[in-house]
Amino acid sequence: MILDKINTPEDLKFLTLAEMKELASEMREFIIKKVNTTGGHMGPNLGVVEATIAMHYVFNSPKDKLVFDVAHQCYPHKMLTGRKEGFTDPDKYLKYSGFTAPEESEHDIFKIGHTSTSVSLATGLAKARDLKGEDYNVIAFIGDGSLSGGEAFEGLDNAATLGSNFIVIVNDNDMSIAENYGGLYRNLQLLKDTHGKAECNFFKSFGFEYYYLAEGNDIEKLIELFKKVKDTKHPVVLHVHTLKGCGLEPAVENKEKFHWVMPGVLDSKEAPAPQENYYSLTTDYILDKAKQDKSVVAISAATPGAYGFTPEFRAKLGSQYTDVGIAEEHAVAYASALAKNGAKPFFAVMSSFIQRTYDQLSQDLCLNNSPVTMLVYWGGISGADATHLCVFDIPLISNIPNMVYLAPTNKEEYLAMLEFSYNQNNYPVAIRVPNIPLISTGEPDTTDYSKLNKYKMTHKGEKVAILGLGNFYTLACKVKEELHKKLNIDATLVNPKFITGCDAEMLNELKNNHSLVVTLEDGVLDGGFGEKIARFYGNSDMKVLNFGAKKEFTDRVPLNELYNRYHLTPELILNDIKSCL
């Protein structure tokens, strides 16, 4: 096997073209086998096997600096830079991160997982090189729709003025995560249609030298192109047309489905019977509303699949659906203006990606008090990669004035909150879509959510009151039971529902026959919900214990380990309560 001989990129340099082709085919096989076992990014990596081999053949990493955008397209790079065991040895499948990770290899410069950052980062590397009088190539490898993010544009704008070596490889696989959207992609299409010859050229408009390669999965042509621009003394864009999913027919046939896959995607299995969950509740709700009200619009930013916005759902909505591309900033401003002009936007977004929009949430949305419904998915502590943690959305969103951020705990509350948000015109509303299995009470929730910051006391007890926010309401129930069992305390149970405010009336009432308030939140404590409760009680005798995540970037730490670290089990919480009473 050729791969046996490859331990560093240096080893590639001794291969013949035929051997490199053979290597590509071996790598592809391992990627398919591994990703089908562990899940992960299938299509993106299959598309860049040849480009990665050619890059490492022509350039000299780590002296030459490669920055991978999104970094989920770095599997072939990992295989060529000392980490192939993560793909060849099933026991080591989980050893390496699915993104670039400097702690793993000197060939990875940045920890990256969010899109559209590579050009900006590479510009900084190049500028440092120039200031220090050093000499090597700096390469940004961008693709999978990342060009539509504002940061990529800002990076291109500045990089174009560098006046020194700088190479952007645009891996154009015709796709974002789902289809590409936006005017820019029409230009990429025009460039492909004209074999790069169209005069109207997005990249040239910035001042980049530009080369087009139609055969982005042809190692020989890639090598030829890379050699041509190696050691260039000015900024260059290489527009390389690759095939997403190349080498795996189902992945080529269905590029969206195979962008990121669950384990076993290739194994013939009965599809599980569709079950009601928060995804289906949401899409059913939106479809229903959209039928009755032509001003309803569902919005996503390039990751529709993450919210169950399937191709069928999108087709049914037609013009009542907008995917803005990887452009969350625009999505928030766009939604704000839609609402301002009388439409009813629902913007679905992952907790991790809403991070890209703090200013738009504050200035475009909340300052203008536009009645948008924002659905924040996946919020909570998880064993995720450090680049996709979803624990920061509460501090991010809830400290912005005017915002109403809601945390439902079950199906009926969620539907009632959706309905409340849809019907009101007074504030921006964000709902933290529960990240736990669906719970149904069977009873419709008739709460009037227009009375802001009214918590719900679900059990009136004494001594200890437990505030279980959103996902962690069930944990609060368990703690209550334990308190009863182990300490014979009949604790009060509260479902706060509102993340963005304190229910002063209820909190004051608790002072009468409670000495401790416990808050539980599925997110980072710093800047979060519990601290507001602690501040509220600061001038009183009430003691307050806040439970949630520590302010830290965790990287694929098992959830149980995190729960233990943060004292988020009923037993550990009980212990802390005991020592506080």
Next chain:
Amino acid sequence: MILDKINTPEDLKFLTLAEMKELASEMREFIIKKVNTTGGHMGPNLGVVEATIAMHYVFNSPKDKLVFDVAHQCYPHKMLTGRKEGFTDPDKYLKYSGFTAPEESEHDIFKIGHTSTSVSLATGLAKARDLKGEDYNVIAFIGDGSLSGGEAFEGLDNAATLGSNFIVIVNDNDMSIAENYGGLYRNLQLLKDTHGKAECNFFKSFGFEYYYLAEGNDIEKLIELFKKVKDTKHPVVLHVHTLKGCGLEPAVENKEKFHWVMPGVLDSKEAPAPQENYYSLTTDYILDKAKQDKSVVAISAATPGAYGFTPEFRAKLGSQYTDVGIAEEHAVAYASALAKNGAKPFFAVMSSFIQRTYDQLSQDLCLNNSPVTMLVYWGGISGADATHLCVFDIPLISNIPNMVYLAPTNKEEYLAMLEFSYNQNNYPVAIRVPNIPLISTGEPDTTDYSKLNKYKMTHKGEKVAILGLGNFYTLACKVKEELHKKLNIDATLVNPKFITGCDAEMLNELKNNHSLVVTLEDGVLDGGFGEKIARFYGNSDMKVLNFGAKKEFTDRVPLNELYNRYHLTPELILNDIKSCL
């Protein structure tokens, strides 16, 4: 006077061309007089008098929707939409905001002050119009460098696909706030040089229809152009070349200086003797370091003047200075990579504008732990316009892992922190540059800041401990005095210095002989510093009072009024302490 006859845009329609020209000249005179009296945005508004008249002549606001980018170029618009008294009557100079404000007029759709938002917002308006089957023009008026912001790009990318009426007016006055930077502006120059005829056209690359007008201060030609595209059924860009400062010679001569001016800029006065302040300390420090170390880079994002980065300072730094344009996201990523590659970046930014970079701070900077020095200016409660509040930076920055956010209280601390940050390679450091007059102790600060989160106890007392953060350390000193005078309490005084962490050792020590800890911070309380102290003491008998701003958007509220509202005077704080003891 023609202006006497203009109370709504409708009144313009009855004017002859000659009268409109006369009107422009009258408006210009009032703008100059008013801005020279109150301060404000001079050059941008003088440049768009004709374009604004022509827009309101051709289009029918409020049916047709105008969205002004940055909105600081809306003075002529205000004069034509029922608010001329704010310019003609010195007693009403302060009645209206310097930005668009829906509460003032139906002709203002959004409250906007940050740049690069107009295209995204207008896209939402247009989409809502289309969904509702309505019919009118939607116009985004963008200029003053706003095109370099990522959100503008994301907006253009989506707007280009609208397939319905959409008009972007690019007010190209050759400038951002200072010079324009970036490849995009080279394309604008090319388009100007070729009278719009160059094939390589940034706007056309998205699919926009494109028109160029060289004479952007010629009402007749503007009207002709606007009439041509009125009621267009697809997205159009009008590239209009205007003269920033038009009609005021010094403003044309020195466009940067006259972008935003202080009162009296046109009155001949002796220039005040240069005094040492935090601006001069910073520029002196950077120049000195840059001379010794070629890897030092100062970075700004289009507002160098706000940090005393004068043209002379920039010229001295040469290639060791980068202005990235209005592109804070890129600035953070760029700085992170500079640091990663061994350079020493100092990124200066306003508290209000750092809001545009939460994700870059988290992902590009902090997750990668790059040793960048970030200087955050103007942080604190102020009487500013709602769009430029600087009270949110503490929650925004300090809840991100790995970040070290410092709050100096005097010259020596500030210099020691700069030096600490420059010399270390372990974390991103942000310094909240004091927003109060310079205080000097005369004694060098020899603190070892690498011992993170060590607060400084400046006076050891009992009963009450006062933690005065940054700007508010002097307020803490006053409260201490009052406590002594009025309650005979010898309070402990603490200068926390570190915003990003708790000094557990000191806070625990305080439990021995204190019953109350008071925190004072010059920013919003929600998600801020004080809440962390409240959380820390939650399980103890220590009482905690947090003082700072309420979570709200304030709009030109006098500072004293805010201090009273938030109980931020020594007397009010004393009262609150009394009722807590």
